[in-house]
Amino acid sequence: MRKTMCRILAAASVAVLAMSTMAFAGETEAEADVIQGNGQKIGVSMPTKDLQRWNQDGDNMQKMLEDAGYTVDLQYASNDVQTQLSQIENMISSGDEILVIAAIEGSSLGEALTMAAENEIPVIAYDRLLMQSDAVSYYATFDNYMVGTVQGNYIVDTLDLDNVDGPFNLECTAGDPGDNNAGYFFSGAMDVLQPYIDSGKLVVPSGQVAFDDVATPTWATETAQSRAENILSSNYSDGTNVDVWLCSNDSTALGVENALAANYTGTYPIVTGQDCDIENVKNMIAGKQAMSVFKDTRTLAAQVVKMVGQVLNGVEVDVNDTETYDNGVKVVPSYLCEPVFADVNNYTELLIDSGYYTEDQLK
Numbered sequence: 001m002r003k004t005m006c007r008i009l010a011a012a013s014v015a016v017l018a019m020s021t022m023a024f025a026g027e028t029e030a031e032a033d034v035i036q037g038n039g040q041k042i043g044v045s046m047p048t049k050d051l052q053r054w055n056q057d058g059d060n061m062q063k064m065l066e067d068a069g070y071t072v073d074l075q076y077a078s079n080d081v082q083t084q085l086s087q088i089e090n091m092i093s094s095g096d097e098i099l100v101i102a103a104i105e106g107s108s109l110g111e112a113l114t115m116a117a118e119n120e121i122p123v124i125a126y127d128r129l130l131m132q133s134d135a136v137s138y139y140a141t142f143d144n145y146m147v148g149t150v151q152g153n154y155i156v157d158t159l160d161l162d163n164v165d166g167p168f169n170l171e172c173t174a175g176d177p178g179d180n181n182a183g184y185f186f187s188g189a190m191d192v193l194q195p196y197i198d199s200g201k202l203v204v205p206s207g208q209v210a211f212d213d214v215a216t217p218t219w220a221t222e223t224a225q226s227r228a229e230n231i232l233s234s235n236y237s238d239g240t241n242v243d244v245w246l247c248s249n250d251s252t253a254l255g256v257e258n259a260l261a262a263n264y265t266g267t268y269p270i271v272t273g274q275d276c277d278i279e280n281v282k283n284m285i286a287g288k289q290a291m292s293v294f295k296d297t298r299t300l301a302a303q304v305v306k307m308v309g310q311v312l313n314g315v316e317v318d319v320n321d322t323e324t325y326d327n328g329v330k331v332v333p334s335y336l337c338e339p340v341f342a343d344v345n346n347y348t349e350l351l352i353d354s355g356y357y358t359e360d361q362l363k
């Protein structure tokens with residue numbers, strides 16, 4: 001049954017791949033839509049170089065903006081809020097004309113955002129929403145709630161929860177409470193899984209299922225690992241199997257996978273993730289992670305470069321969601337890109353054929 005589901009999922013994902021390839025072919029269109037710059041300086045503030053995805057996001061933004069004729073002021077803040085604040089303030093005082101910000105903590109950049117507003121510098125929130133500020137003009141991201149539902153549905157389909165009684169043991173690891181995305185990922189997944197918990201098909205032996213109990217500050221691999229080690233030794237050392245471990249992203253999945261490798265001898269669980277980081281794709285190929293959610297950072301960067309040109313030229317900005325992302329002060333007009341799941345059956349098409357990675361990078 002699992003195999004049948006995998007085939008259905010693989011077929012579905014090929015269809016989605018076709019769509020995403022269209023979207024990527026459309027990226028040429030998006031690039032054609034990009035309004036050429038004349039050297040204006042664009043501030044791009046990224047949270048950290050520690051995680052692969054932000055390096056990719058930064059590189060993509062830099063290249064695409066430069067190709068479109070802009071000058072790029074790209075800075076990484078070492079996951080330190082004070083550093084990010086002062087980097088953004090420097091961007092403003094050194095004459096950057098628009099800011100693209102992926103916040104470390106969505107609510108902690110208030111001072112810098114006020115300064116941007118006072119200087120009439122538009123701000124685009126990149127991937128993570130900037131909270132509690134009316135200085136945010138636009139938000140571009142992947143559909144964060146959908147990331148969670150993709151993970152939840154993968155679990156339901158792979159365990160065939162609609163047709164078998166179970167029960168299956170589930171554990172959960174979510175993201176950073178300071179990152180607005182983390183709640184969307186987790187609630188998307190739990191909205192899918194909760195009915196099966198309620199009916200007893202899924203059981204959580206640790207009892208830890210509330211977001212605050214399963215969150216991982218700064219999305220740190222080591223923190224996810226030590227929590228997983230505690231859960232394994234308290235609930236699974238008697239030979240009980242953990243059947244599925246919902247992890248909101250790849251850095252936390254890596255921690256759980258390290259803990260499983262060191263502290264667990266039962267049947268290997270379905271482990272979910274997000275980002276298709278290289279280490280995780282390698283683990284996927286090795287059977288240590290069932291799936292990840294692929295968010296093609298090239299698509300997001302292309303969209304943001306398009307938005308930058310539109311904002312700077314006072315042209316109507318391309319958004320597709322004007323309801324979901326309330327930052328506590330306003331609903332921020334957003335562009336949501338579509339995430340797709342990746343697993344061992346479709347990663348070649350999704351990641352290698354599309355040029356995202358080379359085969360060598362995954363060896």
Ligand code: BGC
Nearest residue numbers: 051127128179181219249275
């Ligand atoms: C991003 C994820 C990423 C996580 C940790 C989130 O805001 O949307 O793609 O895995 O941060 O960096």
